[in-house]
Amino acid sequence: MSGFSFTPGATLPGAPGRAGVIHTPHGDIATPAFVVVGTQATVKGVLPRDVKALGAQAVLANAYHLYLQPGPDLVDEAGGLARFMAWDGPTFTDSGGFQVLSLGAGFKKVLAMDTAGLASDDVIAKGKDRLAHVDDDGVTFKSHRDGSYHRFTPEVSMGIQHQLGADIIFAFDECTTLMNTRSYQERSVARTQAWAERCLAEHVRLTAERADKPYQALFGVVQGAQFEDLRRHAARGLVATRHAGRGFDGYGIGGALEKENLGQICRWVTDELPFDKPRHLLGISAPEDLLAGVEAGADTFDCVDPSRVARHGIVYTRDGRYTVDTLPNKRSFTPLEDGCDCYTCTHVTRAYLHHLTRSKEMLLATLMTIHNLRFTVKLVDDIRASIVNGYFPEFKAETLGRYQRR
Secondary structure, three states: OOOOEEEEEEEOOOOOOEEEEEEEOOEEEEEOEEEEEOOOOOOOOOOHHHHHHOOOOOEEEEHHHHHHOOOHHHHHHOOOHHHHOOOOOOEEEEOOOHHHHHOOOOOOOOOEEOOOOOOEOOOOOOOOOOOEEEOOOOEEEEOOOOOOEEEEOHHHHHHHHHHHOOOEEEOOOOOOOOOEOHHHHHHHHHHHHHHHHHHHHHHHHHHHHOOOOOOOEEEEEEOOOOOHHHHHHHHHHHHHOOEOOEOOOEEEEOOOEEHHHHHHHHHHHHHHOOOOOOEEEEOOOOHHHHHHHHHOOOOEEEEOHHHHHHOOOEEEEOOEEEEOOOHHHOOOOOOOOOOOOOHHHHHOOHHHHHHHHHHOOOHHHHHHHHHHHHHHHHHHHHHHHHHHOOOHHHHHHHHHHHHOOO
């Protein structure tokens, strides 16, 4: 009927983690999997063929940014996101809800936070002006491009994402910070549930209206910050949500997370979710977070961090992160990481990349991004292999031991 399904596979003894396969109209995704972020229908500085060559199975683009430029109607006319960006594989789009936090409250791309400071109902990053205002019907926001004002509601978000045509789309949600008060978090969870119900109804309507298009799977997004009761309540509410006999095809785990409790928070949610539907943990890429998320039952992940920091010369390796723009690398004729099979590590040296950094050459972003994405994609591939072959605990211990000793 839909061309979308999920097949669970090997599981972790005593934990919710598992391997599996997500089937989409544009191909399968073996899970756990890292979904590469192409915010504006492009992985910055990297050709689609090279994204495929580094092992990526799927790409995630951002509904907010594509709404502003070039517009979802143009992407629809082009044949959908995958065809528009010349990507041969599955695609995701997020709902635009995260931009309420990242742009509206000035927190950029920070999801892992601490709870230091006073709780507030109206959190705003220091020195920033609020660009988005939330009410029970939706969000009014000021464009970061030209200052124009726009309105997102659950129905608008669904309309945009249907036009973008990704295989997996997300219900419109409110992403709060860990500094919001408990009472605000309660109101926000109720708001996100109400929005999810509206999203599902609109999704069912648009799916029937656009029956000639490939089916798009809709994921509900679980919020609730650092509170166990709110997370579990939010998850149960989404699982119970139905419209015209249809429920959500999968679930996202969203919101700002206490990094040290990421695995526990994720497990609160996965405890409440059905085993036969996929779970996506939004905005996560640090090795320790990927391992914790997989163990707690998340199937897919996305994050812009590997490519974003690459453009600033920061390298991901099995032995930790380092910066290529340091004096010892000026005459280091070795790869970024010994044993890495990416194009960058098999063709150029640290000395060359150091030169590109100092020369401010565009090629630096391409070469560094290829390595960081290959590192992250391969790490999750290796996690999957460790689950299938029964050595996840040993792999986790060895990986964390190496990565965190630097």
